[in-house]
Structures are given as C-alpha cells and as structure tokens.
Amino acid sequence: MDLIKKWSFFYVEAGCDEVGRGCLCGPVVAAAVILDENFNQNLVNDSKKLNFKTRMDLDDYIKDNVKDYAIAELSAGFIDQHNILNASIHAMHQALDKLTIRPELILVDGNKFHPYNYIPHECIIKGDSKVLSIAAASILAKNYRDKLMIELHDEHPEYGWNTNFGYATKKHQEALIKFGPTKYHRQTFRLKYD
Numbered sequence: 001m002d003l004i005k006k007w008s009f010f011y012v013e014a015g016c017d018e019v020g021r022g023c024l025c026g027p028v029v030a031a032a033v034i035l036d037e038n039f040n041q042n043l044v045n046d047s048k049k050l051n052f053k054t055r056m057d058l059d060d061y062i063k064d065n066v067k068d069y070a071i072a073e074l075s076a077g078f079i080d081q082h083n084i085l086n087a088s089i090h091a092m093h094q095a096l097d098k099l100t101i102r103p104e105l106i107l108v109d110g111n112k113f114h115p116y117n118y119i120p121h122e123c124i125i126k127g128d129s130k131v132l133s134i135a136a137a138s139i140l141a142k143n144y145r146d147k148l149m150i151e152l153h154d155e156h157p158e159y160g161w162n163t164n165f166g167y168a169t170k171k172h173q174e175a176l177i178k179f180g181p182t183k184y185h186r187q188t189f190r191l192k193y194d
Contacts (some may be wrong), residue, residue, distance in 0.1 A: 014103035014132025023166035030091035070098030
C-alpha cells in the first residue's frame, strides 16, 4: 500500500514522530519532516517495518530530498522529571522549533499531542505506516537514536545497547540486575534490580 503523500492540498505539512518511548535508557528522539513535492522513495515506511541497513540507506536520501527536517532529543533525566508522554511531545515541539520552514499543518503519529504555536495539528493512529512525511520522520528519529545508543554501548558494553538499543531485552535486564543502572537509565522505569 502506498503511503499518503499529502494529507491536505492546501497547507505546508510537517510530519512528526518519536522513538524510544518504551526503552529503559537513553533519550527519547523526535523528528519533523516537510516533504518536497518531488519526493519519491517507495521504500520509505514505518521505521519498525524496515531492517537496520535499509533504514540507514534511506537516511541520506531523506535528508537530501525533503524541503526541511529537524531532529531533537530529550534525556532520561527530562523523561523522569516530566514523564515519557510529555517528554515525547516536547521532543516533537523541539524538532518543530528547529525547522527553517514554518509548517501550516502538523501531522503527528499517535493519538496525543499538545498544541504548538497556534498551528493546527492532526493526530493519526499508526501514522508512520500511513503518511509519508511521518514515516520519513520515524526513520530519521530511529536512525539518530540507534547511532547514539551504539556510541553509548562503547561506554557500557555490558548492557548490549548496540543490539537492544536500550529496550528491555533479557540481556539488558540481566545486566541491570548484575551492574545496576547507569546515568542513562530512566529512574522512573523501575525493574527489580535494587
């Protein structure tokens, strides 16, 4: 099924998505993408449906062929202070802040969003598998976060972040029990390790 390229025909649209909500550690990362009219890449889809290599291969294509994009991250500390839903939405707001083109309509993956700068928004359930700009944003956010977690793995290889990217795999949970949490772990996402 082809993804929808334009939700409306009248507005400059920015697709937004975030990644890292369900992780035990690391930041939540959001991206915003404004497509070019000539953007044509039929491999772009929900980042969860693409393997690592395909996603990484699409990264430069997306960045080079959209009108505008931006990426923002918020730390585990921010998540602990504000909760993961608010942190996810705030990260999307920060990505929108970084765009050089002001959107006239914001398309958001999911069912929750806070109003942003008097710009109308539309929440779309499973938007990353329906709308091209949201799918592109999901890929940029996921790639950015995966690269970051691979870098952090070098600092703490015992947790396996180069393969689990901070999610609650068996290896990650066993390492938490053995070594305890790092400064990158979300203290409000408690497991029985203390």
